[in-house]
Amino acid sequence: MTEYKQLLQDCPDxxxxxxxxxxxxxxxxxxxxxxEDTPYEGGVxxxxxEFPTDYPLSPPTMRFTCPIYHPNVYEDGRVCISILHAPGxxxxxxxxxxxxxxxIQSVEKILISVVSMLAEPNDESGANVDxxxxxxxxxxxxxxxxxxxxxxxxxx
Numbered sequence: 001m002t003e004y005k006q007l008l009q010d011c012p013d014x015x016x017x018x019x020x021x022x023x024x025x026x027x028x029x030x031x032x033x034x035x036e037d038t039p040y041e042g043g044v045x046x047x048x049x050e051f052p053t054d055y056p057l058s059p060p061t062m063r064f065t066c067p068i069y070h071p072n073v074y075e076d077g078r079v080c081i082s083i084l085h086a087p088g089x090x091x092x093x094x095x096x097x098x099x100x101x102x103x104i105q106s107v108e109k110i111l112i113s114v115v116s117m118l119a120e121p122n123d124e125s126g127a128n129v130d131x132x133x134x135x136x137x138x139x140x141x142x143x144x145x146x147x148x149x150x151x152x153x154x155x156x
Contacts, residue, residue, distance in 0.1 A: 015111045017049065026051045030111060035119045039146040043153065059084045059101035066153050069145050071121040071132035080127035083113045
């Protein structure tokens with residue numbers, strides 16, 4: 001509730017988030033505008049943020065509810081970024097514990113991290129292997145796919 005009130009007062013540009021239903025503060029809807037000067041510019045991306053009952057000890061999960069072609073988004077829309085990974089050491093030794101979830105994180109930090117992810121995909125941690133490979137090897141085709149997806153999502 002506190003984080004929701006903070007977002008209402010001072011939400012970062014290009015981001016909107018809040019409970020889907022005021023009777024359930026564990027499920028939020030988010031809208032993210034594609035960052036300027038990126039392939040995602042002009043897109044409007046909807047997502048759900050689901051909080052566990054032990055939040056903030058454990059991270060929420062985030063899933064885009066619209067199609068998005070991105071190296072760090074699984075085909076089912078789940079977002080794969082460090083800040084949403086369980087706290088502690090990474091069993092794969094890829095991420096530092098300091099990069100992973102901690103109870104001092106906030107919804108605002110998560111959403112800002114997702115905007116950064118859109119602007120700068122991490123193709124080394126590919127949730128979508130095909131998108132990661134295309135981002136590295138054929139940027140023009142990657143951008144073409146993303147731009148077509150934006151047009152399709154917006155109904156143009």
